Each structure stands twice: as structure tokens, then as C-alpha cells.
Amino acid sequence: MKKRRKEGLQKAFELYTKSCDIGNDALGCRNLGFLYINKHVSGINEKQAFWEGIGRVEKSCDITPDFTACSFLGDVYLRINEKNDAMKYYQRGCTTGATDNVVQSF
Numbered sequence: 724m725k726k727r728r729k730e731g732l733q734k735a736f737e738l739y740t741k742s743c744d745i746g747n748d749a750l751g752c753r754n755l756g757f758l759y760i761n762k763h764v765s766g767i768n769e770k771q772a773f774w775e776g777i778g779r780v781e782k783s784c785d786i787t788p789d790f791t792a793c794s795f796l797g798d799v800y801l802r803i804n805e806k807n808d809a810m811k812y813y814q815r816g817c818t819t820g821a822t823d824n825v826v827q828s829f
Contacts, residue, residue: 756780
């Protein structure tokens with residue numbers, strides 16, 4: 724079972740990479756970023772994987788600002804006390820029509 728899961732994650736990684744890098748697809752970039760962040764990519768140290776993932780999620784938010792990607796970035800930047808970046812991504816997430824009062828926490 725573990726082998727099948729690993730193979731499935733590897734295939735997902737390959738497809739999301741193509742989708743993000745070649746197709747410039749927001750959902751592919753977001754999902755690829757989450758694979759990096761959730762430590763499903765081998766051959767890269769944890770800190771590198773985290774920041775590579777953040778870069779992919781940022782690309783997703785830049786392509787099509789969806790609430791999931793942009794609000795996730797807002798949360799990350801708020802945790803590391805980068806309030807200007809946090810506000811920027813929260814606002815992008817809210818412009819998609821999903822209004823969860825995320826910006827009111829400031």
C-alpha cells in the first residue's frame with residue numbers, strides 16, 4: 724500500500740509540475756505547492772521544500788487569486804510577522820467573492 728501511495732504522489736507531482744510550469748495553471752501550481760509544503764517531495768530539505776511550495780502557491784495566487792491559495796499565504800505571512808504581505812494576500816483572496824472577514828483580524 725505504501726508503494727502505491729508513493730507512486731501516486733510521484734505521478735501527481737509530475738502532472739502538477741507540468742500543469743504549473745508549462746500550462747501556467749493556477750490549480751496545478753497550488754496543488755504542487757501543497758505537495759512541497761506537506762513534505763511529499765523527496766530529495767530536497769524541509770526548509771527548501773517549504774519555500775519552494777510557498778513560491779508555487781504564490782504563483783497560483785498571481786495567476787488566479789482564489790481564496791484557498793491566497794488566504795493560505797496570508798496565514799503564512801502573518802505567522803512570520805510579515806503583515807504587509809499577509810494583508811496583500813488576504814485582500815487578493817477576498818476579491819474572489821469569498822468573504823470570510825479575513826481582513827478584519829488586523
